[in-house]
Amino acid sequence: MFDDFFIRALVAGVGVAFVTGPLGCFVIWRRLSYFGDTLAHSALLGVTLAFTMEFNIALSVFIISSLIALTLIQLQKRTNLPGDALLGLLAHSSLAVGLVVIGFLTFIRFDIMGLLFGDILAVTVNDLLIIWIGGALILLILKLIWKPLFASTVNYELAEAEGLNPERAKAIFTILMAALIAISIKMIGLLLITGMLIIPAAMARNISTSPQSMVIYSIIGGLLAVILGLFSSLEFNTSSGPSIITAALLLFLLSLFRIKQSIKLKN
Amino acid sequence: MSRNKMDSNQNILVKLNNAGFCLNSKWLVKGVSLQVEKRKIVTLIGPNGSGKSTTAKIALGIYKKIDGTVEKYTNKVGYVPQKISIDWTLPLRVNDFMVLTENLNKETIDEALSLTGVIHLKDKSLGDLSGGEFQRVLLARAISKKPELLVLDEPVQGVDYTGEIALYKLIKKITDELNCGILLISHDLHTVMSATDHVVCLNGHVCCSGSPMDVAKNNEYKALFGEQASEILSRYEHRHDHIHTDEGEIKKN
Numbered sequence: 397m398f399d400d401f402f403i404r405a406l407v408a409g410v411g412v413a414f415v416t417g418p419l420g421c422f423v424i425w426r427r428l429s430y431f432g433d434t435l436a437h438s439a440l441l442g443v444t445l446a447f448t449m450e451f452n453i454a455l456s457v458f459i460i461s462s463l464i465a466l467t468l469i470q471l472q473k474r475t476n477l478p479g480d481a482l483l484g485l486l487a488h489s490s491l492a493v494g495l496v497v498i499g500f501l502t503f504i505r506f507d508i509m510g511l512l513f514g515d516i517l518a519v520t521v522n523d524l525l526i527i528w529i530g531g532a533l534i535l536l537i538l539k540l541i542w543k544p545l546f547a548s549t550v551n552y553e554l555a556e557a558e559g560l561n562p563e564r565a566k567a568i569f570t571i572l573m574a575a576l577i578a579i580s581i582k583m584i585g586l587l588l589i590t591g592m593l594i595i596p597a598a599m600a601r602n603i604s605t606s607p608q609s610m611v612i613y614s615i616i617g618g619l620l621a622v623i624l625g626l627f628s629s630l631e632f633n634t635s636s637g638p639s640i641i642t643a644a645l646l647l648f649l650l651s652l653f654r655i656k657q658s659i660k661l662k663n
Numbered sequence: 664m665s666r667n668k669m670d671s672n673q674n675i676l677v678k679l680n681n682a683g684f685c686l687n688s689k690w691l692v693k694g695v696s697l698q699v700e701k702r703k704i705v706t707l708i709g710p711n712g713s714g715k716s717t718t719a720k721i722a723l724g725i726y727k728k729i730d731g732t733v734e735k736y737t738n739k740v741g742y743v744p745q746k747i748s749i750d751w752t753l754p755l756r757v758n759d760f761m762v763l764t765e766n767l768n769k770e771t772i773d774e775a776l777s778l779t780g781v782i783h784l785k786d787k788s789l790g791d792l793s794g795g796e797f798q799r800v801l802l803a804r805a806i807s808k809k810p811e812l813l814v815l816d817e818p819v820q821g822v823d824y825t826g827e828i829a830l831y832k833l834i835k836k837i838t839d840e841l842n843c844g845i846l847l848i849s850h851d852l853h854t855v856m857s858a859t860d861h862v863v864c865l866n867g868h869v870c871c872s873g874s875p876m877d878v879a880k881n882n883e884y885k886a887l888f889g890e891q892a893s894e895i896l897s898r899y900e901h902r903h904d905h906i907h908t909d910e911g912e913i914k915k916n
Contacts, residue, residue, distance in 0.1 A: 425753050547763045550749055557723040557742040558764040604754050605788065
């Protein structure tokens with residue numbers, strides 16, 4: 397019925413959606429969308445280094461993104477530049493350096509469009525293992541740090557005063573973000589990963605009343621976006637990333653009707 | 664935070680030794696020594712900007728790069744901050760907020776919310792509460808986890824007058840029932856004088872401290888809060904033998 401590659405893409409996308417759902421909620425709550433963008437842009441450098449040194453792509457992206465995140469934290473402490481300027485600086489310089497390095501890699505055929513926007517044809521069985529094992533680990537660790545991370549998201553000083561160690565939770569969360577980008581880059585592409593984080597979570601915010609329900613709706617939204625997006629990608633022969641994000645956007649637009657209704661009910 | 668095992672007084676919960684905090688080369692508070700013991704209420708008073716909240720945050724360990732030392736002998740802490748900026752875009756009901764830092768069972772949550780009179784708001788969104796209602800929820804959350812040390816930074820701000828008296832009574836009752844110590848910041852001198860074991864009068868440094876009666880007689884306290892300190896003081900004059908510079912230094916006149 398389906399070509400084999402399509403089943404692989406579907407399984408990969410479902411795995412990614414399970415992880416982007418909860419992490420995306422935190423990205424919205426903590427206002428980290430530009431941070432996610434910066435990590436994703438730096439992933440290009442990770443991919444090119446992986447090609448140059450014939451190294452595992454996911455691992456290489458994970459290491460580079462983590463390094464960029466740590467650099468950001470250090471720069472925030474040592475300079476007086478505002479956070480968004482530092483994010484822009486790191487995002488675009490790592491993207492530029494990555495592209496320059498690609499220019500030197502004339503000896504290998506390089507599908508840059510696939511890298512930027514995702515390529516369902518590129519998902520291998522090996523990638524599936526990375527997504528599902530990596531994704532399970534990310535979710536497990538997120539569950540372990542949920543209490544301090546969520547408490548410090550609501551109020552940092554309360555969490556600190558009542559002994560929850562919010563700094564450690566924040567550092568671990570940063571590493572989880574880098575890990576997510578590493579496992580999902582092939583599916584969605586580095587320009588659109590932040591969309592996959594934010595849009596289903598934003599849709600979930602419109603229809604939920606508690607943090608738990610927002611996480612669950614965000615996962616469901618992500619799953620629907622992946623399934624709808626991949627089928628239309630197959631149908632219309634479009635890149636997988638943009639198709640998934642467009643599907644997520646449609647779901648978000650639908651959720652706006654729900655808000656209108658609840659506002660009407662209030663009046 | 665060092666744990667001094669040699670300390671013979673088992674009742675001490677937190678102890679500040681000559682503590683101070685300097686932000687952007689300005690001293691917010693300097694040279695504060697105080698201790699909170701079990702079953703005791705220690706109250707910080709002083710004008711705006713005198714370092715009351717800063718002192719509380721030093722005691723809580725929120726400020727880490729401090730002058731002097733803090734000895735903390737408990738990890739069971741409940742905190743009601745003065746200002747709390749919660750992002751209302753977060754979908755958060757009162758019930759979710761109650762279990763923010765510790766998992767509690769339903770009975771414990773209901774009991775605490777009943778004590779502060781807001782059990783009917785349990786399933787409401789935090790963003791829909793009024794200032795006074797939110798203050799009651801904050802207090803309920805802090806006491807629900809049965810802490811050994813309660814730090815209350817103006818816990819009844821925005822609460823109606825009858826509610827204010829009831830909540831102060833509740834705070835007093837909690838000290839006995841939970842066997843906990845309280846570090847209280849309050850502007851209500853009337854309450855402070857009647858319910859407190861130890862008063863610390865701050866003005867960037869410790870102006871004076873002692874039992875409420877001692878402090879009320881103290882000249883610096885009178886200078887800070889006006890001559891009619893025994894009445895309920897709504898205004899205070901700020902006359903001193905010293906002035907405060909912008910850097911937070913103290914200069915003698």
